[in-house]
Each structure stands twice: as C-alpha cells, then as structure tokens.
Amino acid sequence: MKIFSTRLHPDLPIFRLDSDDQSYIYTPGYSCVVTREEADELHSIFASNKSCFSASLEKLTTSLENSSRHSQEEWQKLCEMPFEPVCLTIYLSNHCNLRCSYCFAAPARLDRRMDKSSLRKKRVQNIGLPVIQEKIAEHAARIVASYCVQKNRPFTLVLHGGGEPTLHWKQLQRLVSLTQDVAKEHDIDWWGYIATNGVLSENKVKWLAGHFDMIGLSCDGPPMIQDVQRPTIRGAGTSKVLERTARLLKQSGTPYAVRATITPENAEYQLEIVNYIYGTLGANTIHFEPVFDPWDTATSKFLPADAENFVMGFLSAQRLAKQLGCELSLSGVRPDEIHGPYCNVLRDVLQLTPDGVVSACFLCTDGNKANDVTISLTKLKPDDTSFLPELDRIAGIRRRALAIPSQCFQCINIYHCVRECPEGCPVTNEDYYPRPEGFRCQVYKRLTAEWIFRTTVER
Numbered sequence: 001m002k003i004f005s006t007r008l009h010p011d012l013p014i015f016r017l018d019s020d021d022q023s024y025i026y027t028p029g030y031s032c033v034v035t036r037e038e039a040d041e042l043h044s045i046f047a048s049n050k051s052c053f054s055a056s057l058e059k060l061t062t063s064l065e066n067s068s069r070h071s072q073e074e075w076q077k078l079c080e081m082p083f084e085p086v087c088l089t090i091y092l093s094n095h096c097n098l099r100c101s102y103c104f105a106a107p108a109r110l111d112r113r114m115d116k117s118s119l120r121k122k123r124v125q126n127i128g129l130p131v132i133q134e135k136i137a138e139h140a141a142r143i144v145a146s147y148c149v150q151k152n153r154p155f156t157l158v159l160h161g162g163g164e165p166t167l168h169w170k171q172l173q174r175l176v177s178l179t180q181d182v183a184k185e186h187d188i189d190w191w192g193y194i195a196t197n198g199v200l201s202e203n204k205v206k207w208l209a210g211h212f213d214m215i216g217l218s219c220d221g222p223p224m225i226q227d228v229q230r231p232t233i234r235g236a237g238t239s240k241v242l243e244r245t246a247r248l249l250k251q252s253g254t255p256y257a258v259r260a261t262i263t264p265e266n267a268e269y270q271l272e273i274v275n276y277i278y279g280t281l282g283a284n285t286i287h288f289e290p291v292f293d294p295w296d297t298a299t300s301k302f303l304p305a306d307a308e309n310f311v312m313g314f315l316s317a318q319r320l321a322k323q324l325g326c327e328l329s330l331s332g333v334r335p336d337e338i339h340g341p342y343c344n345v346l347r348d349v350l351q352l353t354p355d356g357v358v359s360a361c362f363l364c365t366d367g368n369k370a371n372d373v374t375i376s377l378t379k380l381k382p383d384d385t386s387f388l389p390e391l392d393r394i395a396g397i398r399r400r401a402l403a404i405p406s407q408c409f410q411c412i413n414i415y416h417c418v419r420e421c422p423e424g425c426p427v428t429n430e431d432y433y434p435r436p437e438g439f440r441c442q443v444y445k446r447l448t449a450e451w452i453f454r455t456t457v458e459r
C-alpha cells in the first residue's frame with residue numbers, strides 16, 4: 001500500500017507520483033498526468049535548475065512553479081494571520097446521557113490517572129462538572145461579534161460539548177437568543193450549528209430544526225454498531241431514538257450531516273455505515289473520523305498495520321456514497337484547502353469551555369486540560385468584559401502548530417494535513433515528530449494520492 005512520491009524541486013513543493021500505469025506531477029492547487037519520460041525530465045530540470053527544452057514542458061514547469069509558489073504564499077499567510085475569531089464555539093458542559101466507548105471528553109481529563117470504572121462512574125453521575133455561565137457566553141459573543149464586524153463576516157455560533165449540549169435545554173435556548181441579540185446589535189447575520197448525539201425528545205428536535213441552520217448528528221452505523229459503541233449511560237440502545245431524530249430533521253428541511261466515528265471494531269463495516277446513514281437516516285453529508293485517542297485510554301485503537309484496511313474500506317464507502325448521491329469525507333487531509341492541525345487559533349474560533357476558559361485546542365472540553373498555560377488563552381469572568389488576547393503568545397502557538405516536521409517536506413500533504421493531531425500535538429510537545437509510518441500518516445498519504453489519481457485530468 002506504499003505510495004511512492006518524490007519531491008522534485010529543492011525549494012518548491014512539487015511532487016511526482018506513479019500509479020501502475022501513469023505518472024502524475026502534483027503541487028497543491030495543480031496536478032497533471034505526464035509520461036514516465038516527461039516525469040524523469042522534469043525531475044532533472046528541477047534538480048539541476050536548468051532551463052527547459054521542449055515547449056510543452058516549458059509551459060508545464062511555469063504552471064507548476066506558479067502554483068507551488070502560490071501555495072507557499074498561502075501557507076505563509078496562514079502562519080502570519082492574527083487571531084481574529086469570527087466563530088464562537090461553546091462547550092456547554094461535559095454532562096452526557098450516553099456512554100460512548102471511546103469518549104475523549106472531560107471525565108478522562110478530570111483525572112486521567114483514574115481507572116476506567118471510576119471514570120465511568122464520574123460520567124454517569126455527571127458530578128461536579130461545570131456548566132457555562134450565560135454572562136461569560138454573552139461576553140465572548142460580543143468579542144466575536146466585534147471581529148465579525150471588522151471582517152464583514154456573519155456571526156457563527158457552534159454549540160458542542162464534551163457531553164450533550166441539549167441536556168441544558170433552557171440555557172441552550174437562551175444562548176441562541178442572546179447571541180442572536182448580540183448579532184442584531186452589531187447589525188450582522190447570525191448562523192448557528194449544533195452537534196448533538198440525537199438522543200432527545202421530539203419537541204427538542206423540532207425546536208433545534210427551527211432555530212439552527214445546520215445540525216450535526218453523531219451515529220456510528222446501523223443498530224448493531226450504534227447500540228454497542230454509543231449506548232445510553234444505563235447501557236440501552238440509542239438507534240431507535242436517533243432514527244426518529246433524523247426523520248424529524250428530514251421532515252423539517254433543516255440541513256443535517258452525520259458524523260461516524262470509525263473504530264477498529266466498525267472499520268470493516270464502512271459500506272454498511274454509509275448505506276445506513278444515507279438509506280435510513282436520510283443524510284446527504286457524511287463524515288467519517290478515525291477514533292481519537294489523545295489520552296491513550298481507549299481499549300481498542302488503530303495500529304499502523306490497520307491503515308491499509310481502513311483506507312480500502314473508506315475508498316469503497318466513498319465510491320458507494322457517490323453512487324447513492326451523497327458525500328463522504330474525512331477531515332485529516334483536505335487537499336483542496338491549505339490547512340494545518342485542528343487548533344482553534346488556526347481557524348478563527350473562540351472556543352469556551354464550560355468553566356469559561358478560552359482554549360486554543362479543540363480537545364479541551366473542560367478547563368482542566370486548558371489550565372495548561374500553553375493552550376489556555378484566558379479565563380473569562382462574568383463581571384469582567386475585557387479580553388486582551390496575548391497576541392505574541394497566540395502567534396507562538398500558531399507557529400508551533402504550523403511548524404513543518406522535516407519528514408513532511410517530502411510529502412504531498414505538506415500544506416494540507418493535520419499531521420497526527422490530536423494524538424500528536426506540536427503545540428504542547430516541543431519534541432513532537434509524526435511517526436512516518438503511523439496509522440494516520442499512512443492513511444492521509446494514501447487518500448491524497450487516490451484523490452490526485454481520481455481528480456487529475458489528462459493534459
């Protein structure tokens with residue numbers, strides 16, 4: 001399953017890939033098919049910095065050099081961009097009505113040294129877990145709204161959680177209306193997204209459909225998977241309620257997407273998962289994510305040797321999705337976009353944890369982890385409406401997140417890869433270095449190569 005790609009240019013990100021029958025030249029934003037001889041010639045032109053001989057290759061080298069310079073500039077811009085959040089993401093709390101087998105949220109972070117049965121108990125009881133204060137949320141909304149005005153962007157509210165945001169129903173409704181009021185005061189549009197596990201009453205589903213622009217549902221597949229990986233805290237199946245939620249959303253006309261966590265247990269059922277999410281849940285947009293295990297607590301995790309089967313399953317599922325008329329994606333590599341890891345500070349997201357910490361890292365669902373000074377940007381207080389982002393420190397976080405490890409210079413994903421985030425974090429670990437043959441790294445290289453093979457047209 002190894003993909004052989006070679007960097008052709010010493011200074012510019014121009015790569016050669018060979019499939020069984022063709023050679024491809026790739027730089028972010030541009031790719032083309034060439035003969036093996038042309039690929040060899042391009043290699044020698046770039047390696048020796050000599051001028052081109054044939055007219056057709058001359059045109060091609062110019063296009064490649066222009067595109068690769070453009071992508072370098074875009075990367076540079078990303079590195080230098082100031083943090084100007086236009087999206088407010090609120091993790092309301094870490095309370096939850098489910099007990100997913102792989103949950104990476106707060107309980108595991110309250111004390112990661114706890115044994116698993118203690119962690120589970122903590123989660124079931126939802127003891128002592130804070131809930132966001134509305135005054136703090138309003139304060140954060142004003143900060144975001146002022147950036148939206150400056151940048152002429154709509155206000156985006158994302159409700160999420162290390163738990164289930166709809167468990168705090170009254171508060172959720174007030175957060176929607178208070179952020180809408182703030183957007184109105186600033187004379188900007190409001191756009192809302194909520195991520196839910198879908199295990200909620202009919203009335204709540206209807207309300208969400210009437211108030212949010214987009215809804216994200218989590219579902220790991222047909223009942224035989226969903227009920228095992230995502231049961232209620234008492235161990236009951238959740239698929240029936242989830243199916244009802246999806247039906248109500250379909251009837252409402254509000255767009256929704258389904259995210260499935262792929263684990264070593266359900267990886268071989270990727271086709272069945274797409275069939276179920278499209279056929280039974282009626283979703284046209286599906287995201288698969290290989291399970292995150294940032295705290296190394298999962299009982300079952302992907303190993304490098306699993307990469308090939310995962311990719312084969314994912315590509316088949318993607319083909320099926322296309323035949324059915326829906327879209328299946330995975331967020332770790334997005335070749336049509338210049339991007340780095342998932343850090344909030346790279347995506348203009350002001351993320352509030354339930355205890356009012358503004359976190360640079362999406363993984364922090366409570367202030368415990370965010371107390372790590374590296375990723376806690378500040379702690380907002382209800383009575384203090386000032387927010388002076390420490391721009392130098394944020395710039396430092398961005399630089400660490402976007403530092404390109406030496407092995408990635410040789411890789412087609414150089415400018416569009418989350419690397420090993422969240423299991424490997426260059427922000428909190430200065431010695432971070434992605435494992436060249438790690439599971440994610442292999443998967444991302446292979447998926448991008450397939451994407452290039454599929455989307456490149458003949459010259």
Ligand code: SF4
Nearest residue numbers: 341342343361421425
């Ligand atoms: S790179 Fe680190 S700080 Fe950034 S999102 Fe990933 S785990 Fe969090």
Ligand code: SF4
Nearest residue numbers: 408411413417419441
């Ligand atoms: S982490 Fe792996 S896939 Fe990503 S850019 Fe680096 S070498 Fe490529």
